[in-house]
Amino acid sequence: MNLLVTGGCGFIGSNFVRQRLFEPGSPLQRLVNLDALTYAGNPANLADLAADPRYVFAQGDIGDATLVARLLDEHAIDAVVNFAAESHVDRSIDSPEPFVQTNVVGTLRLLNAARLYWTQLPAARKGAFRFLHVSTDEVYGTLAPSDPAFTEETPYAPNSPYAASKAASDHLVRAYQHTYGLPTLTTNCSNNYGPYHFPEKLIPLVILNALEGKPLPVYGDGLQVRDWLYVEDHAAAIWLVLQRGRVGETYNIGGLNEQPNIEIVRAICRLLDRKSPRTDGKSYASQITHVTDRPGHDRRYAIDCTKLQCELGWAPRESFATGIEKTVDWYLARRDWAADITAKKYSRQRLGVGA
Template sequence: MKILVTGGAGFIGSAVIRHIIKNTSDSVINVDKLTYAGNLESLSEVSSDERYCFEQVDICDKKALEKVFSTHQPDAVMHLAAESHVDRSIDGPAAFIETNIVGTYTLLEVARGYWNQLDQVGKAAFRFHHISTDEVYGDLEGTDDLFTENTSYEPSSPYSASKASSDHLVRAWLRTYGLPTIVTNCSNNYGPYHFPEKLIPLMVLNALDGKPLPVYGDGMQIRDWLYVEDHARALYKVVTEGQVGETYNIGGHNEKANIDVVKTICAILDELVPSASNPNFAAKGHPELDSRANPSIQQATGYASLITYVKDRPGHDVRYAIDAAKIEKELGWKPEETFDTGIRKTVEWYLRNENWWQRVLDGTYNFERLGNN
């Protein structure tokens, strides 16, 4: 197969490409605009492979997309390109509307035009796989409820609303035009090459630098954590074996409160990089930032003493939890990593790959994005 992956220089997209090149005989066309979150260095393991090629294209640019489809003749599309940071969507929603809604529409139209000119065999084999998020469902009130593929949409943030809109567009292009689409909705991903603004890498890097570890509100927001390489396996399984018109929820079976995630990271770092030997570490809390800080955490030792409670995010969802029974039953996928094994692998990766994240933090990874490629 030739698989066109949008957003392939991003966190999940790069994991998908690495999986395909390393574990299959398929070819990949990576289509990425290279916004701030796009990093071609995340693909250094596979970028020299003859089955991989890169096209720096904005998915909102119809003519450029048409050229990509015409040149490469893909057998499938895996659409991961998206603005995805909730805080950024609150501060500036316009980019999320443009990329996640208009970009998805443009990609659908180009894919439809391309699909229409295929022969019958090509049409029957073609797939448009749209990768989305569990955040489109809103949040769960009960402690035992789970998101299923039939859960109604109640997005809370500009980000999740834009992703919900893109999901609806994809399903409409199937029903109206017959374009063979599949949708997946995943829980919170974590793992190697995660952009440092996200919770887990932010906590790791702040701790190593002796900086406060900011936790929203009381830290009791619950998420289902999915190791990114498990997710990449699931996505490939869906695009190659999933049924047209179906939705598959992909989760890690790992519900954790944010504060427990942060404490776990601190404990692993205390073991691997003891704070006493870390010159950046300052063994003190920061209760001045929030009077509600938990006294037990203020009295903590090691990296946990850096935990700081800050004002909660507007409209912050309380709990997400995925029912991933359908994909396990119908496609035989289930996660290989537990949270304990996955989070340890993640922390160890950041400790081994300082060059990667230092280049992200100082901006030098952006050399390609700035037009110097």
Template structure:
């Protein structure tokens, strides 16, 4: 049973990956997370105490501490998800993104190389450093045409996407220079349970339930390709376990929607599942706000390579995944209300970026 170190395992995608890997029964999972504002151990309560799950609180920028964990836990594979990921925050405070996404990744790579070199022949052969990245490194696309493939040139538009692009390049450099066995995946916009409530879909659900405005940047025309987080977790396992060394894989849901379409879809579900007390539709709460700087027009991923080589395809359509997501937020206020009310008191939760 391989032991996998998941960095950022208390975050949205990281916790989904931890839950999935443990539930398969095929892996022992070691979660390393600093527990910054977006990290929440409550997202992992279903596997807390499981014999194949271990949590370590720590900073990926602490190379020596990471090295000790790699050795003590006898790590066979690394799934590196720890990152700052909110575009609006990157515009306000870019250095935090450089420190975590760039310096932190280089720290992880440094520790991983040292650990990998100490393994026996079989251990070195089976080791993988799986770096989890974003489609935003490719920049944006025209509204009408084009998709991102693994060959699309990098053209990041925000401090967030620039920091992720830099980290991708460092991962490839460690493969070429030091021979570290790596794989990279670049995903489209995730959504689903345990999503931090400053992101578009959970923000709209929470604001609607609280009868607050539903702010949408510009006219809501920006397009994103949406991927249900549990489908992404399955894809991450496939890339980590079966992906070809040195390769990258684009992971997308084939579910392009404008931001306004997403908000209207959420409103329609809530109209049916939790009608407003005063009558009317939740769409009446939609409020258009000034667009953010450098807002990418459209992201669209071609996932043909992972479908062809690794046999992965999403189980959820956007419609089924969104319905499951709305149901989860309706049933699990215990998780998201303390974050929204105690940590933010609604002050910064007017942001409508999908990332």
């Protein structure tokens, strides 16, 4: 298989790329990573793959139809996995337009390039071709504490500019399958965490701020509930859907772990108290600071991934306890990775305090 991955230098994309290339017996002949290297795209995430003859990096935008067409044709691509997206809610509130440009217009142009390429493939390769679009549970809106979890049939009700842009991209993917017959798949995931997570997001921000003696900011009362999914479990689910998912279908991917944000922060503090205690003997929990809530902050997300479990036999390997410990260990061992991003690529003028 020759695979085109977009946004492969980002958090989820880089974990997917690494998993696919490092897995024993991987069927990949070539993996082409197209990434524009915006603020969240970090080539250091995949620097150790530079010598792998199966790996090709191309810097560019998914909206560049000429570039995408050339990559598809030159590398005889068999499947596209689209991770490329602007994904930070706070940034979308501050400036929605880049989210529309990347997530809506960019996805449209990527779909069109894929469709034109797909129509010219020989029959056997045309039948095997897939376009998998990676989306989010935020397209479904928000849940009350007693509401059932989101299913694939839950009506879309996005509440932030980010969520609205992803909802629009999901609809475009559906339309290209229904109108043109392009063999698409869509996955909607819950909140990811794990290695290579960009430092503005809740879990890495809390880890790094704690170690630096800074406040641990929590939006409002901190009782916003999210379903936390370890990123490597997510990557494995995407690969499974790409291989065995039914064309035209959507699959929800969840971590089966609903937790309020404040409990996530406290769990991180407990791990750091044990693994890297403060010199004054106090708990890192003393650094927790409640800040003004985000505008329109969704109260609860929860994913029902029964369809994925029953049809494809998927289940997360990591519990939250094991996944968060692995994540804290990773950041403790790679403080230089985060410091390089903070110093060179990102100014924390706006804290990513809510997931």
